[in-house]
Amino acid sequence: MSLIYRISAFLLLILVIFCGCSKKDNQEPVAVEDEINLSNVVNATVPGWKADKERVIDNKKNLKLYAGRLADLYLSYGFKKLVTKEYKNSSSLSIIVEAYDFGTGKNAYGMYSFDTVGKKLGIGQDAVYGHGVIRFWKGRLFVQVVAEEEYRQLENSVIAFARVIAQKIPYTSEKPNLLKMVPEERMVPDSIHFFHQNICLNNIYYMPESYSLGLSDQTDVVTAQYNFGKEMYPRLVLIEYPDELSAQNAYNGFTVLYFDEETPVYKDDNINVIRTEEGEYNSISIKRNFVIIVFESRSADVSRQVAGTTMKKLD
Numbered sequence: 001m002s003l004i005y006r007i008s009a010f011l012l013l014i015l016v017i018f019c020g021c022s023k024k025d026n027q028e029p030v031a032v033e034d035e036i037n038l039s040n041v042v043n044a045t046v047p048g049w050k051a052d053k054e055r056v057i058d059n060k061k062n063l064k065l066y067a068g069r070l071a072d073l074y075l076s077y078g079f080k081k082l083v084t085k086e087y088k089n090s091s092s093l094s095i096i097v098e099a100y101d102f103g104t105g106k107n108a109y110g111m112y113s114f115d116t117v118g119k120k121l122g123i124g125q126d127a128v129y130g131h132g133v134i135r136f137w138k139g140r141l142f143v144q145v146v147a148e149e150e151y152r153q154l155e156n157s158v159i160a161f162a163r164v165i166a167q168k169i170p171y172t173s174e175k176p177n178l179l180k181m182v183p184e185e186r187m188v189p190d191s192i193h194f195f196h197q198n199i200c201l202n203n204i205y206y207m208p209e210s211y212s213l214g215l216s217d218q219t220d221v222v223t224a225q226y227n228f229g230k231e232m233y234p235r236l237v238l239i240e241y242p243d244e245l246s247a248q249n250a251y252n253g254f255t256v257l258y259f260d261e262e263t264p265v266y267k268d269d270n271i272n273v274i275r276t277e278e279g280e281y282n283s284i285s286i287k288r289n290f291v292i293i294v295f296e297s298r299s300a301d302v303s304r305q306v307a308g309t310t311m312k313k314l315d
Contacts, residue, residue, distance in 0.1 A: 038056075042098075063082065072199055073199065076195065078103045079100065094147075095148075096148060108142045109126075124136035133158075136162060178238065182222050192223070196215065196220065196221060198210055198213070209257040212256075218242045234294050237293040238310060244289045259272060259274050259282070270285055270311060280296055282303065283297075285311060288314070
């Protein structure tokens, strides 16, 4: 082998190693389950407060004992683990920190989105405060900091705990992509919710027939309300199914159970509008693997407008 060949081969090897190292160095860190130590996350130092009891919950039985009826809601968002820690001040007042691991960023956001009414704060990726409770999400974690009593005098401490804890979470996540498909014009503030399962939909808008929509961990769902004046607040339900067949089956099943029992008003290839006995105009539409439903509209035209605008966003 010639000297020139050996030198060229050596330089090529160095170049490959260098490029490979550079690529690795420039990659964004990827969160894996073992990298987030929830006990470390809830271990916060705030002046005037001392750590007390810590509790780890990582199974369905203990979650139900801790959270009661809320446990089913947490489980619907893919609950993995919860670590809580209590802090006390010199007056024996308590603040509870709860850090939930929901496995994915969109599930953590979904849990946060379930209740966003309150004062918005720049903590984590989104945060809201009200009546002694701050809720925020960051990465795949959802966090609550709760003042159990005398919350007015503890508001600053609750916010201080939240800021310290948010800084201890090393990753952020993207919001669910389905949110980009939801029209923003006329949306009622704090009305948008992201979820997967029927239990969540029935907590927002109850329908006995909703089981036929086939909601599951494999479906992404967004709901939002809109303000068209004159006490008209139609509600959009946008469902993304894993494939077109699942969407078609859900569309057919729900149409038979719900829409075929009411008075038809308008129907074309895209939008089916009915009038209920209560005088509301509801619609259902399908596009590829998406089903679009509009409830609680007092106008057929408004129902069609909300559905039509959403379908255009799906293009």
